[in-house]
Amino acid sequence: MPANANRQFLDFEKPVKDLIDEIERLKHTSEQKKIDYSDTIAKLEQSIAEKRREITQNLTSWQRVQLSRHPDRPYTLKYIDKMTTNFLELYGDRNVKDDKAMVGGFCQLDGETVMVIGQQKGINTKMRQLRNFGMANPEGYRKALRLMKLAEKFNKPIVTLIDTPGAYPGLEAEERGQGEAIARNIYEMIRLKVPVICVVIGEGASGGALGIGVGDRVYMMENTWYTVISPESCSSILWRSWDKKEVAAEQLKLTADHMKNFGLVDDIIPEPAGGAHWDYQEAAEILKNFLVPVLKELKEVPVEERISKRIEKFGKMGFWEE
Template sequence: MPSLENRQFIEIEKPIKDLVDELKELRHKAEKNPKIDYSATIQQLEQSILDKRNEITQHLTSWQKVQLSRHPDRPYTLKYIDKMCTNFVELYGDRGVKDDKAMVGGFAQLEGETVMVIGQQKGINTKMRQLRNFGMANPEGYRKALRLMKLAEKFNKPVITLIDTPGAFPGLEAEERGQGEAIARNIYEMIRLKVPVICVVIGEGASGGALGIGVGDKVLMLENTWYTVISPESCSSILWRSWDKKEVAAEQLKLTPEHMYKFGIVDGIVPEPAGGAHWDYDAAAQMLKKELIPILQELKTRAPEDRINQRIERYSKMGFWDEL
């Protein structure tokens, strides 16, 4: 993870940034004046930063959770795989068009058990973001994901998907190659997979781009993520013809993990390190791993037919309405 000197801070983290700047200045003084002992003050500042990290994430608004989910230092799919799994073998291509860099996946070992891990991958710098298309997969990305799921089913290995996308790529070429069909096919096929499927929202979970790898026996969300049909900015631009109401849209969309759990859309909320997953990659990965292992063990005890029937029943019951 980035060192304190290289960290990026978003708007809600300004109080932390002020403390970090103070800490950097104090450490610089300590280097220049080795005869003066600054250790107690430095330790006090470090504790203050930790306390402020805890404080800031205690009462976040919906829009602030959206901001935190997009933090530039936040760990992405490959980072979680690296920190949670061993012996990861990445697989490429959809056997039709090309390899979509926005969608990654392959076999890995989780606590000694072989699993297929698939997820959207955003870039860690400008060049990589362009290569990964900002985590927005094309149809070939979803077809690649389906190919890997079917491969996992062939060898009777569980599937874990990590969702982090602002949406499927909306470009003309994506529509020409069947973006809607590719996502719909994935939803249809994931319902019928004979192996256990666990889906985790690790960042942004927007629209069909998330649903294309989001149908499973269990769905989890990390603490500072969001999951809904449209981004707050796009919702604001449709309803109010402006992005200025994005905060209002975020509240009205009910997109936080707490809302999704209350609605029965997700089965659990995974805690993050103080201040968010971007502060400690190792701890964030271990927290997620701790949640995944028992779920995986429990799902394996069920017969494939039971899992499929429960999946169908689960998604058929979603949603509620009033008839007047």
């Protein structure tokens, strides 16, 4: 969790920022004038906890999108660090190069070896450029598939953590087969013989998310979104401007509540009061405690039955006529 001095706040988090600033002011005054403000500070800290809960109770769809992109929000490697042990990162697609926007490797989750794969955004300007802002190229999806097949070979469960504004749309990505790479992943993931759990931990945009989003269980964290296009892009297509992004966010029905009601995700994983960016350890513990029993449950299902249910699950999605 970032120190207060480095913490960033969204517009609707201003009431919390004001309380934190007041606490810092009282602490400074206490040191300067040797006055005990501990009781006042304790009450203010309690008010912060209440205000954090209050803020996230009535968020609009656009505010959820903003929270999913919060600069202090934990990314894939942070969750891996906080909820697993003995993480061994694996690199490269054995064809083009190692895509830094996609990370993965074996680790231990509650004592059990699993393969964790996810998109990784950067935590500062230099790292965002290195990670390509979490937008994977075709080699990123091919690396992810290679790691999934490796997990299948050793009969280890797979957990994917989805957090991307979309697959990289550059010319070179298209030349190397971006669409084919994502389609291949979807085709292969639905037939994997090991348990697969997918969790949207931030942004779940378009095919970039689907490329690692096919599993026996698909979950969304509380303040995330999952849809075919970002609100800004939707606004620019329909209204030729980003000004209608809030309207687009509402119309896209992209929040975790909407996705669960549509039957597109299985459940919603709660976050610490105010969002995952307030407490990395608590967010990771909540996610871990959610994953462990589900993995145990899935392992007890026979392989062929598990694959059949997975195919049936995704086959029932959407509306169509023949």
